Amino acid sequence: xxxxxxxxxxxxxxxxxxxxxxxARLFGKLAIGWLVGVSLFFYGWWNPAYLILLxxxxxxxxxxxxxxxxxxxxxxxxxxxxxxxxxxxxxxxLLGYYKYLFPLLHGFEHFGFHLVRENASVxxxxxxSFFTFTQIGYLVDCKAGMASGRRFIDYVLFVTFFxxxxxxxxxxxxxxxxxxxxxxxxxxKAANLAVGVSIFIVGLxxxxxxxxxxxxxxxxxxxxxxxxxSINPPLIVxxxxxxxxxxxxxxxxxxxxxxxxxxARMFNVxxxxxxxxxxxxxxxxxxxxxxxxxxxRFLNLYLYNxxxxxxxRRNAGKSAAGSKGTKTASGFASMVIFPTFFTMFLxxxxxxxGLQFIIFGVLHGIYLSINRTWRQLFQRKGQPEATGxxxxxxxxxKISLTCLAVLIADIFFRAQSVAxxxxxxxxxFLLNGGSxxxxxxxxxxxxxxxxxxxFLRTRALISLMVALPFxxxxxxxxxxxxxxxxxxxxxxxxxPIPLKWRPTAGWAxxxxxxxxxxxxxxxxxxHASPFLYFQF
Amino acid sequence: MKTYLIKMVLAAAALCLVHALxxxxxxxxxxxxxxxxxxxxxxxxxxxxxxxxxxxxLGGSNVLFGIDxxxxxxxxxxxxxxxxxxxxxxxxxxxxxxxSAAKPGDTxxxxxxxxxxxxxxxxxxxxxxxxxxxxxxSSIDELPLRKKVAVFFQASNVDLSLQLLSTAxxxxxxxxxxxxxxxxxxxxxxxxxxxxxxxxxxxSRVYCAYNLDDHGDFGELKGAFCSSSGISVARPxxxxxxxxxxxxxxxxxxxxxxxxxxxGYSPYLIDGVDTRNWKASESVFRSDIDEIGAQxxxxxxxxxxxxxxxxxxxxxxxxxxxxxxxxxxxxALRRIE
Numbered sequence: 001x002x003x004x005x006x007x008x009x010x011x012x013x014x015x016x017x018x019x020x021x022x023x024a025r026l027f028g029k030l031a032i033g034w035l036v037g038v039s040l041f042f043y044g045w046w047n048p049a050y051l052i053l054l055x056x057x058x059x060x061x062x063x064x065x066x067x068x069x070x071x072x073x074x075x076x077x078x079x080x081x082x083x084x085x086x087x088x089x090x091x092x093x094l095l096g097y098y099k100y101l102f103p104l105l106h107g108f109e110h111f112g113f114h115l116v117r118e119n120a121s122v123x124x125x126x127x128x129s130f131f132t133f134t135q136i137g138y139l140v141d142c143k144a145g146m147a148s149g150r151r152f153i154d155y156v157l158f159v160t161f162f163x164x165x166x167x168x169x170x171x172x173x174x175x176x177x178x179x180x181x182x183x184x185x186x187x188x189k190a191a192n193l194a195v196g197v198s199i200f201i202v203g204l205x206x207x208x209x210x211x212x213x214x215x216x217x218x219x220x221x222x223x224x225x226x227x228x229x230s231i232n233p234p235l236i237v238x239x240x241x242x243x244x245x246x247x248x249x250x251x252x253x254x255x256x257x258x259x260x261x262x263x264a265r266m267f268n269v270x271x272x273x274x275x276x277x278x279x280x281x282x283x284x285x286x287x288x289x290x291x292x293x294x295x296x297r298f299l300n301l302y303l304y305n306x307x308x309x310x311x312x313r314r315n316a317g318k319s320a321a322g323s324k325g326t327k328t329a330s331g332f333a334s335m336v337i338f339p340t341f342f343t344m345f346l347x348x349x350x351x352x353x354g355l356q357f358i359i360f361g362v363l364h365g366i367y368l369s370i371n372r373t374w375r376q377l378f379q380r381k382g383q384p385e386a387t388g389x390x391x392x393x394x395x396x397x398k399i400s401l402t403c404l405a406v407l408i409a410d411i412f413f414r415a416q417s418v419a420x421x422x423x424x425x426x427x428x429f430l431l432n433g434g435s436x437x438x439x440x441x442x443x444x445x446x447x448x449x450x451x452x453x454x455f456l457r458t459r460a461l462i463s464l465m466v467a468l469p470f471x472x473x474x475x476x477x478x479x480x481x482x483x484x485x486x487x488x489x490x491x492x493x494x495x496p497i498p499l500k501w502r503p504t505a506g507w508a509x510x511x512x513x514x515x516x517x518x519x520x521x522x523x524x525x526x527h528a529s530p531f532l533y534f535q536f
Numbered sequence: 537m538k539t540y541l542i543k544m545v546l547a548a549a550a551l552c553l554v555h556a557l558x559x560x561x562x563x564x565x566x567x568x569x570x571x572x573x574x575x576x577x578x579x580x581x582x583x584x585x586x587x588x589x590x591x592x593x594l595g596g597s598n599v600l601f602g603i604d605x606x607x608x609x610x611x612x613x614x615x616x617x618x619x620x621x622x623x624x625x626x627x628x629x630x631x632x633x634x635x636s637a638a639k640p641g642d643t644x645x646x647x648x649x650x651x652x653x654x655x656x657x658x659x660x661x662x663x664x665x666x667x668x669x670x671x672x673x674s675s676i677d678e679l680p681l682r683k684k685v686a687v688f689f690q691a692s693n694v695d696l697s698l699q700l701l702s703t704a705x706x707x708x709x710x711x712x713x714x715x716x717x718x719x720x721x722x723x724x725x726x727x728x729x730x731x732x733x734x735x736x737x738x739x740s741r742v743y744c745a746y747n748l749d750d751h752g753d754f755g756e757l758k759g760a761f762c763s764s765s766g767i768s769v770a771r772p773x774x775x776x777x778x779x780x781x782x783x784x785x786x787x788x789x790x791x792x793x794x795x796x797x798x799x800g801y802s803p804y805l806i807d808g809v810d811t812r813n814w815k816a817s818e819s820v821f822r823s824d825i826d827e828i829g830a831q832x833x834x835x836x837x838x839x840x841x842x843x844x845x846x847x848x849x850x851x852x853x854x855x856x857x858x859x860x861x862x863x864x865x866x867x868a869l870r871r872i873e
């Protein structure tokens with residue numbers, strides 16, 4: 001079930017909400033059982049058969065966690081370590097089977113090895129990447145003593161609570177479960193409901209009204225590329241299409257994250273922030289601190305840091321030079337560049353099974369490495385800070401460069417193949433044989449139904465011209481609702497336009513209008529379009 | 537906070553009410569495909585002119601682009617009309633046009649795009665609502681109030697209300713700007729006169745009703761500009777219940793009026809499409825058409841075409857494609873004679 005689908009909005013959410021507080025009134029904290037039930041129903045709506053997979057994964061990980069946590073002298077450290085390796089390994093195997101096995105086997109066909117039937121594949125279970133990562137994090141936390149043993153029902157709720165089940169945020173047990181231990185969680189709070197509903201509506205509008213509009217223009221470019229036809233996209237179409245996708249991704253994920261935060265808040269629960277205006281970042285490092293923040297946190301905690309730590313220890317043990325840390329070129333390369341590159345390489349693979357996703361990850365690995373090198377070499381403490389106009393230009397330049405780098409990587413995130421990705425890139429930078437204006441009419445006529453009429457191309461341009469200043473100046477949900485602490489974290493910076501949500505008539509009317517427009521749009525389109533991070 | 541939530545609900549309800557009222561009562565020439573209205577009037581005019589038993593090839597734009605009625609007429613010895621209209625129309629309306637054009641002894645060949653067989657005919661699309669509001673208001677006015685409101689909320693968003701309001705305002709302030717749209721709403725006779733005068737032809741545009749010849753055919757369509765992926769050759773398969781009802785009713789009505797009805801296919805773009813699985817779905821489709829009381833006169837693979845035969849969309853053949861497609865239809869028609 002999708003947050004932006006009519007069954008969810010009209011039946012599931014009101015039912016889940018009313019049922020929870022009714023159960024809470026009747027049975028107190030046993031209402032957790034209701035939430036678990038509706039969350040499993042929410043998951044099973046897509047395909048009930050995969051409930052078995054989800055439940056098996058939960059039982060297995062809970063069991064592993066219990067064994068790791070057993071506070072006796074019997075299980076030795078190596079036993080706990082072994083259990084952790086087994087648990088994490090099984091989770092990765094599960095993910096590997098569903099996400100990568102068949103694409104990999106089909107990949108061998110390029111080399112003449114036909115290992116599986118031509119159309120053999122397996123349906124990717126909904127949210128498998130997210131619930132697997134959540135549980136891997138739990139196991140590691142158990143081993144590190146940062147998770148506590150809980151009742152099974154609590155653990156199931158932690159993994160399946162529907163606002164985060166499908167596409168995150170990736171949570172820690174310690175972030176969510178204590179909130180369900182509090183008595184006040186089980187009473188309707190008008191303030192939380194008003195804030196949660198308003199945040200949810202803002203997110204819904206971002207997804208339905210903005211992201212899905214950009215999708216039309218992005219799809220025109222990415223679904224009709226060189227694989228289907230030999231026409232290279234012309235310069236303007238390549239730029240408009242790829243920028244449209246960048247904004248689709250932005251508003252899609254921002255919308256999803258807002259909806260998740262809003263939904264949780266309706267149940268008196270707060271989530272960590274997952275999105276904080278990444279296109280305002282002045283560097284790629286900052287970009288990853290603002291985009292998919294809980295994934296970045298997960299990668300840092302469970303991948304980057306352990307690798308960097310292991311290398312540091314290894315280097316320190318090897319020689320005296322090693323103890324100089326990142327001050328030497330080789331130390332910097334091994335302790336910073338290698339973990340960065342490796343982490344982003346795996347992040348790329350996590351995003352999908354295809355060479356284009358590896359390129360996406362590698363590009364970000366390169367960007368981050370350059371960024372870190374730059375900081376290491378050229379950023380000195382005590383340097384005079386730019387002020388006034390020069391600060392404005394410096395910031396604008398940094399943001400533009402970051403956005404361009406992200407835009408280029410995003411092409412591979414969306415392209416159907418590496419060849420398509422490079423074809424679009426060549427067109428963007430006039431390397432496709434100089435088809436600047438010549439192909440436009442031909443391409444325009446060809447691109448049905450989205451880009452083939454000039455007014456739609458103009459619409460794409462106008463949408464981008466509106467979206468750019470919007471994402472750079474308007475407050476995001478963290479800033480808009482900052483007085484109500486929508487998430488655990490505070491926004492990284494203040495918004496240039498200091499707009500704040502308040503429970504006033506004006507905001508009530510605005511949100512009321514927004515929800516009508518969004519719902520009518522869903523009805524009109526006849527279906528709820530999936531999120532980009534759906535079925536991940 | 538409770539007041540805030542109540543106000544929000546009230547605001548949402550108020551907006552719904554205003555939206556429905558605007559769609560019900562405001563009339564203005566909003567942006568729409570007015571040329572389709574002219575197209576319908578001209579096709580009616582062309583069909584009415586013919587007094588002998590004729591062949592009417594009825595369908596969406598695949599017929600408009602892909603059929604040469606002149607060639608059919610020459611080959612079959614009977615007058616033929618290209619009654620290709622628009623694939624976005626409601627099936628009911630399309631069939632009504634065919635029914636009103638047919639006379640006893642005529643043959644109607646239905647070459648419908650797969651979507652006509654698959655969509656729930658009780659719901660309206662945005663295209664249908666917008667065009668009905670723009671140039672076919674009577675189709676809305678005829679509906680009972682409950683159905684009207686259902687259609688408004690099914691097929692439109694608040695932007696349509698805003699468009700109606702702003703166009704109504706714009707029409708008062710700058711009437712000249714909307715003249716062209718209003719001209720297309722002229723009586724049928726006026727549209728026919730414009731067509732006969734030849735002054736309204738516009739070769740620079742493909743989508744101009746006045747460019748048709750006297751059989752309803754488009755002129756030359758040179759080039760192959762379609763890069764979209766073709767639809768599955770397994771479509772159509774089972775006919776949706778509401779579409780089946782509409783088609784059955786049409787076939788019975790035509791039979792009562794001694795009009796023969798036959799079915800064919802819209803063209804398939806097969807580049808990059810798996811073409812192996814069409815036979816099973818065709819047999820399902822054929823048996824559904826049998827139940828309706830009509831027959832399918834051609835095999836689906838007779839209308840499989842390569843990309844070079846498509847003009848600017850997956851249903852729109854260019855001149856070369858049209859020539860081949862028409863020849864194949866003629867063969868099929870000869871077989872049932």
